[in-house]
Amino acid sequence: MRxxxxxxxxxxxxxxxxxxxxxxxxxxLTSLVHAGQAHEHGVVTLDAVVEEKLLDVMLITPAVxxxxxxxxxxxxxxxxxxxxxxxxxxxxYQIIQLPRAALCLLKEADVIQSLLESQHEHEHEEExxxxxxxxxxxxxCAKPEQLTEIAVGLFDQFSMVESVRYQVVSPAGxxxxxxxxxxxxxxxxx
Ligand SMILES: [Zn+2]
Numbered sequence: 738m739r740x741x742x743x744x745x746x747x748x749x750x751x752x753x754x755x756x757x758x759x760x761x762x763x764x765x766l767t768s769l770v771h772a773g774q775a776h777e778h779g780v781v782t783l784d785a786v787v788e789e790k791l792l793d794v795m796l797i798t799p800a801v802x803x804x805x806x807x808x809x810x811x812x813x814x815x816x817x818x819x820x821x822x823x824x825x826x827x828x829x830y831q832i833i834q835l836p837r838a839a840l841c842l843l844k845e846a847d848v849i850q851s852l853l854e855s856q857h858e859h860e861h862e863e864e865x866x867x868x869x870x871x872x873x874x875x876x877x878c879a880k881p882e883q884l885t886e887i888a889v890g891l892f893d894q895f896s897m898v899e900s901v902r903y904q905v906v907s908p909a910g911x912x913x914x915x916x917x918x919x920x921x922x923x924x925x926x927x
Contacts, residue, residue, distance in 0.1 A: 777799065798870050
């Protein structure tokens with residue numbers, strides 16, 4: 738818990754300057770932001786691709802957003818917390834809410850994390866003191882033309898998530914932006 742607090746304090750103090758830098762560079766940074774996968778507490782990145790009947794979504798979140806810490810789970814309580822977060826993230830229909838008319842079926846929900854892995858993996862993570870959790874969802878949609886929007890259900894379930902930076906590529910084009918709890922829908926097409 739002490740490690741977690743230290744990280745939070747550090748993240749807060751860097752906040753004011755990083756907002757300014759983010760505003761200044763937002764014109765230049767588009768897909769590079771996603772490719773770089775900057776680890777920023779409170780922020781989740783979401784990349785979605787619609788191709789024919791398939792919708793692929795990749796979420797990358799600092800572990801602290803969903804479990805409250807980023808070190809390897811040591812106690813039984815911490816292990817239980819990680820398992821609970823994994824189970825919540827696997828509820829694809831709740832995290833990625835799609836229009837009913839698109840008739841989408843969740844085919845895959847894979848959570849890739851290192852908090853429950855072997856000791857060797859732990860040491861690797863602790864070198865930088867931060868850890869990400871990645872989630873990949875794949876939906877198959879019978880009527881992909883009805884995929885007009887994606888509502889993201891992360892804010893309700895994980896109070897540490899402050900914003901979601903997204904990028905969507907679909908037959909309607911490419912778009913990116915930022916979601917907040919007050920505006921949690923990505924509009925794919927009118
Ligand atoms: Zn971190």
